[in-house]
Every structure is written in C-alpha cells, then in structure tokens.
Amino acid sequence: MTPGLLPNAHLGFIAGVEVEEVVATLAPRLVAYVLGRTSCRGTAEDIAQEALTALVRRWKQTGPPESPDRYAFAIARRRAGRAVARRALLAPLDALRGVARDEPGVDQAYEDRTELASVLSAMRALGRADRDALLLRVVGELSFDEIANVTGSSPGAVKMRISRARRRLVALLPEHSNGRRTQSA
C-alpha cells in the first residue's frame, strides 16, 4: 500500500472495516479460552469483551497491533489470571458468608452432566501452564511462536507443554461415543 494514496489508513478509515472482521473472528475464540481458564461463562464473556474493547481502541488510536490475536489474547490471559486469583481469594469469605451453595441446584446438576463440565473438570487437573498453552493452541488457534510470546516461554517449551497436556487429557477425559459419554475407568 502506498502511503501517499491512503494517508488516513492508519487512523482507522480503511482499517474500520478490518477491525470488525478481526473482532468477530476473535470473539468466540477468546470466550472459549477464558471459559477454559475460569470455568465461568459470564466472566469469560466479560473478559473477552474487555480484551476486544482494548484492541478496538488501540486499533483506532494508533493503528492495528503487529498481531491482533496476540494482543487480545495477552490481555485476556492477564485478566483471566486476575479473575481466578480474585475468586480464589474470595472463596473462603463467600463460604463464611454462606454465599457458596451447599448443594448444587437443578441447573448446576444439569450442567454437571454435560460435556462442558467433564472437559472443564479434566482441564482443572492439568498444570496451570500446560492448560494455558493447550487452550491458547486448541481454542485460541495461536501459533507456537505466538503462544511462546504471550506466555513468555520458548516455542519448544510450548510444544512440550501442549503435547503433555493432550496426553494427560486423553487419560483424564471419559470416553465419548454417540453423543453420550461413559466412564472409562
């Protein structure tokens, strides 16, 4: 693109169309990633929205980042970590205040039977870094290099973590056939 022909492209006049496409592509992946990290759909949507809002603002102010995926996932990753830490911190207080449920309600009992619950349960058994790398790869669809950049490690280490997490999940997840799952062990 010749800068002289499109002098205002960096201000968002041309990029305005692109940013919508990028945000629409990123939204489901971000929600899925944060859902895998936090196990809470509401939190996942909130954090995905915040990360995308930050991306849109950045895009309109100074142009698109080098990698919009990496930019949005880095923000979502930080915020998901904070949300998990905050929840872990407040859990004892909630229990003291009686906010925590003593027994699951009907909705919760139904959800527990779903595939999502079994996947989330298996994911929770993984190490934090392994789970993070696997989620960024499988639902975030980031490359090994991008994951390494976001998590601050090397591509080789990322590959190793993902491989280990996959193998662990195979052992952890109950068998699944014809839409109904069965306990494998």
Added chain:
Amino acid sequence: MDDERNLHEVDARVRAALMTDAAASDRVTARALADGSVRAVPRNWYAVVIVAALIVVLGAGVWQWRRTTRASAAPPSLAITGHGSILVVDSEDGRRWVVGPAPARRTGGNYVIVIPQ
C-alpha cells in the same frame, strides 16, 4: 496411529465443549465495537491529573512546613520581675538579663600626674 487419533479427538472435544454459541459471540463483538468506538480518556489526561494532585499535595506540605517553622522561630516569651530599681528579665531558653540604674560615675583617678625627678 490410534494414539494420534485420540490426541486429535481430544482437541476436537475441548474445542466443541468450550466454543460458545453464535449469539454470545455476536453480543461480545457488538459491545466491544461499541465500547471501543467511544473515545476513551487519553492517558495524557491521567498524567495531568496525577501531576496536578502531586502539586497540590506538595504545596500543602510546603505551606504546612513553613507555618510550623515560622511558629518555632517566634521569639521566646520573657518573664520580667522587679527587685527595687532592678529589673530581671528571664528568657525561656535560660538566658537572663539584669537591668538597673547606671553605676554612679566615679570622680578622680582618671588621670596620672607624673613628676620628673
């Protein structure tokens, strides 16, 4: 081979379980685009507000400091007592002045007569 297939199946299961519905994605996308289009308060404004607050705090501190030093620089109070025609002035810091009438002027003895032998 079977192992490889299992690994891919795990990926597919994780993806299928976590992927959200289109309505939720559309909602997130619409909100992000709407919020992102609203002009955010530039970072510079935050810096200006922080600097202004610092200046106010520093100004208040300097004013308070000067006020206390001025108070401490005030002259100490004096206690004046009289003994006849003599006044004794006692200061808080322990100094004392005695004020009285000038001593009587002695006459004579102010000069020497030298007689050569």
